[in-house]
Amino acid sequence: MLGRTTPSLLRLAGIFVSCLIFVVVGCDDDEIVTPSPDQEFARIVEQFELSALPGIPYPADNPFLxxxxxxxxxxxxxxxxxxxxxxxxxxxxxxxxxxxxxxxxxxxxxxxxxxxxxxxxxxxxxxxxxxxxxxxxxxxxxxxxxxxxxxxxxxxxxxxxxxxxxxxxxxxxxxxxxxxxxxxxxxxxxxxxxxxxxxxxxxxxxxxxxxxxxxxxxxxxxxxxxxxxxxxxxxxxxxxxxxxxxxxxxxxxxxxxxxxxxxxxxxxxxPGSPYDQFVEGNYDVFTHQEKDGFELFFGKGLCGDCHRGPMLSDFKFVVQGVADDYESIVPGFEGKNGEGGDWGRFHADEVALADQKFAFRTLTIRNVEATGPYFHSGSAGTLLETVEFYNRGGRGPQDLSDAELAAEGAVRHASIRPLGLTSTEIAAIVAFMKTTTAPVQAGPLGVDLATTPQRVPSGLIPPGVPTPEGPGPFLMREEDR
Ligand code: HEC
Ligand code: HEC
The missing domain is CATH 1.10.760.10 (Cytochrome c-like domain)
Structure with a gap:
């Protein structure tokens, strides 16, 4: 709702301000007022409450040390x-x-x-x-x-x-x-x-x-x-x-x-991705295609109805109808429900959330380029496939049909509907999503947070580290055997 009322209010306010300017500086009456691209970007940032990655919130009983x-x-x-x-x-x-x-x-x-x-x-x-x-x-x-x-x-x-x-x-x-x-x-x-x-x-x-x-x-x-x-x-x-x-x-x-x-x-x-710089007003960091993608993501694509705010997620639970398709991954696999599918939010509390079957949390778009496959079942292999899912309104033969959802009392979110995006527009949205990629921040006291430690206190070998040659300094103590 907010998504659709706010722009018109903002637009009205904009027209009002423009009229004032005409009155004050006496502009030509029939001049058409279109906001500059930069004004449009700023409007989107404000409407969808976009910001650079915020500072880390710490719990009182687990401060930074x-x-x-x-x-x-x-x-x-x-x-x-x-x-x-x-x-x-x-x-x-x-x-x-x-x-x-x-x-x-x-x-x-x-x-x-x-x-x-x-x-x-x-x-x-x-x-x-x-x-x-x-x-x-x-x-x-x-x-x-x-x-x-x-x-x-x-x-x-x-x-x-x-x-x-x-x-x-x-x-x-x-x-x-x-x-x-x-x-x-x-x-x-x-x-x-x-x-x-x-x-x-x-x-x-x-x-x-x-x-x-x-x-x-x-x-x-x-x-x-x-x-x-x-x-x-x-x-x-x-x-x-x-x-x-x-x-x-x-x-x-x-x-x-x-x-x-x-x-x-x-x-x-x-922190510090091109996206973060862009929403802080540094509009030159985006290519033309990324700028188009930004406008489409928050406009025609309706993505901003859920992917908004500092994390590009509203952290709400919504029904999209992404199919699980476990059968093609592990034939015969029973799945989260034991019936080959995943009822999402329902599993968090099967009594209190009985009416939330198939609802999943809106996931972040940040760093999404590096974290595929996508969706709760990994059913979209690439970012392109995620946008194609939205473009068909979640209603392809491989998705959950409205009838299948209704049978479990679930209703697809209204913003999941056919979008009519062209392939150029889809590519622009994908390019935009990739602007959120950035490396992990430098750690405290020179700790490199994002690399694998070569040894850990148990003496076992961390994932990704090759097994060393020789007998090895296994650390298990006699009394633990
Ligand atoms: C109605 C709310 C809603 C809308 C609209 C929406 N999304 Fe999503 N998005 C979600 C939810 C919920 C998930 C997680 C769904 C799941 O895992 O089944 C998700 C997941 C994703 C993912 C996968 C993230 C991951 O790490 O797996 C991508 C990419 C994505 N959305 C992009 C988009 C794009 C692009 C659009 C617009 C074309 C869009 N979304 C529109 C709610 C929404
Ligand atoms: C076998 C693979 C596997 C291992 C091992 C594993 N995870 Fe995960 N992790 C997952 C999966 C799958 C999910 C998503 C589960 C869900 O949403 O129901 C997840 C979700 C998470 C999340 C939630 C992220 C979010 O945004 O919702 C965090 C945080 C996390 N894991 C941390 C850990 C930590 C810490 C450990 C070790 C104690 C760990 N994981 C071990 C597979 C794994």
């Missing part, structure tokens, strides 16, 4: 967080814990710096994904594989892996960046601290079958906490990062682990 960021970076890349990465468990299975890492999982296995802090895959690949080469990352990972513990099939994650770049600036049902912004496409976590301790509890993502058949989230969190407590280097780093709170190993809790990981993720912001 360089030691915490460095610690979080090590945890993020350390396979010690993965259930089946447990050195003791591998040792018991007769495997060299230092060399065998086919079932190892770190956060960075799926959110890897080389892949835009996503994984370049349609659907996430968790435990067992590196079956053929234990260094496999992203699209080379193959799931399902087998659990090292039970030999049961494992590892298919029923959603596309989003980037964690700029998630520090996620909003909560509004465009405003808040420290406890919505995480996940169905919004089931608020804030990076809460989110960070969940992947380790998911069987296919990280836990595997390491914690028994009916393990609870607490079982997984307790086991991971205990492993961290057993590693001296982590203990001393936790003491530094949480001075006054942590004196010895047993003071380390899962909440501290979550806070440290969140502290690292929060710094993964990408």
């Amino acid at each position: 360089a030691e915490r960021v460095s610690l979080g970076r090590l945890l993020f890349f350390d396979p010690i967080l993965g259930g089946e990465s447990d050195p003791g468990l591998k040792f018991d299975a007769g495997l060299d814990p230092y060399r065998y890492r086919a079932n190892d999982m770190a956060c960075a296995t799926c959110h890897h710096p080389d892949l835009g802090f996503a994984d370049g895959r349609r659907l996430g690949a968790g435990v067992s994904g590196a079956q053929f080469d234990d260094m496999d990352l992203g699209p080379s990972r193959v799931v399902p594989g087998l659990s090292m513990v039970t030999e049961d099939p494992i590892g298919i994650v029923p959603r596309n892996t989003p980037t964690i770049l700029n998630t520090a600036c996620n909003g909560k049902d509004s465009i405003d960046a808040v420290f406890d912004g919505t995480q996940f496409m169905d919004g089931r976590a608020q804030g990076l601290e809460e989110q960070a301790i969940l992947p380790i509890t998911s069987r296919d993502e990280m836990a595997g079958d390491a914690y028994g058949p009916d393990f609870t989230a607490e079982d997984a969190q307790d086991a991971v906490t205990q492993r961290i407590r057993n590693i001296d280097e982590y203990v001393s780093r936790f003491q530094q990062a949480f001075a006054g709170e942590i004196d010895g190993p047993n003071d380390i809790t899962i909440e501290h682990i979550g806070k440290a990981i969140a502290a690292y993720e929060r710094e993964l912001v990408t």
Whole structure:
């Protein structure tokens, strides 16, 4: 609604101001008043509340501390967080814990710096994904594989892996960046601290079958906490990062682990893109095509009805009707619902949100060039395909039909309707979206946030780092075997 009333109000105000100017300076009566391109850009920036990437909002109980960021970076890349990465468990299975890492999982296995802090895959690949080469990352990972513990099939994650770049600036049902912004496409976590301790509890993502058949989230969190407590280097780093709170190993809790990981993720912001410069008024940074794309994105394309504000997302949940198409990715895969599809927001609370089937959070456009495939199911391989989806109003043979949506009580958002964009216009919109690309900011104390640490305190090998030659300095202590 706002999207359509505001422009006419603004236009009226504009005409009023122009009339005043005529009266004051006595302009020719029949002169046609068209705003200059720059005035039009400024109007769009104002109407859609666009801005450069805002400053990072910090929670009061997890302020910026360089030691915490460095610690979080090590945890993020350390396979010690993965259930089946447990050195003791591998040792018991007769495997060299230092060399065998086919079932190892770190956060960075799926959110890897080389892949835009996503994984370049349609659907996430968790435990067992590196079956053929234990260094496999992203699209080379193959799931399902087998659990090292039970030999049961494992590892298919029923959603596309989003980037964690700029998630520090996620909003909560509004465009405003808040420290406890919505995480996940169905919004089931608020804030990076809460989110960070969940992947380790998911069987296919990280836990595997390491914690028994009916393990609870607490079982997984307790086991991971205990492993961290057993590693001296982590203990001393936790003491530094949480001075006054942590004196010895047993003071380390899962909440501290979550806070440290969140502290690292929060710094993964990408300010200074051409887009950021443009919305600050430096209009020369865009090519003609990018300028056209900017106007189309917020005009004829209707994209700005949802993609607006500092993150180019309103952080609301809307029904678009993107098909899951799991059958073409993993034949026979049951999907998030167990019925081959994904009901989105409904999964966050199946009672309270019973009427929100197929609703997903508006995702950011920032850095989107580096983070494909797109949509919750990865069903759009390229940015071009995303715009084609919108251009056909989400109503192609491969999309969810209005009838299929209605059968589950869902109604497609009114702005998802045929747009009549030409191929030139579509290309311009794609070019515009790529203007949001920028590198991760330089880290505190010279820490390079966006590179993989070559070693982590567990002695396990971080994702993407080649297995070193020789016997290796495996760090597992005698008493942990
Ligand atoms: C097996 C792959 C995999 C692993 C391992 C993994 N993630 Fe994710 N991550 C995903 C997928 C898939 C989603 C989207 C899930 C959803 O929205 O329901 C996601 C979502 C997220 C989000 C939310 C981003 C947003 O804007 O909504 C954050 C933050 C995140 N992961 C951080 C982490 C951290 C921290 C770890 C390690 C503790 C981790 N991930 C481990 C695949 C993975
Ligand atoms: C009605 C609100 C709405 C409109 C209008 C809209 N989007 Fe989206 N956009 C979303 C939602 C919601 C998602 C996530 C959907 C999903 O994953 O199923 C999304 C996802 C995307 C993605 C994928 C991001 C990723 O990381 O996977 C791109 C790219 C995108 N939109 C571009 C556009 C463009 C270009 C337009 C205009 C032509 C547009 N959107 C119009 C709500 C909207």
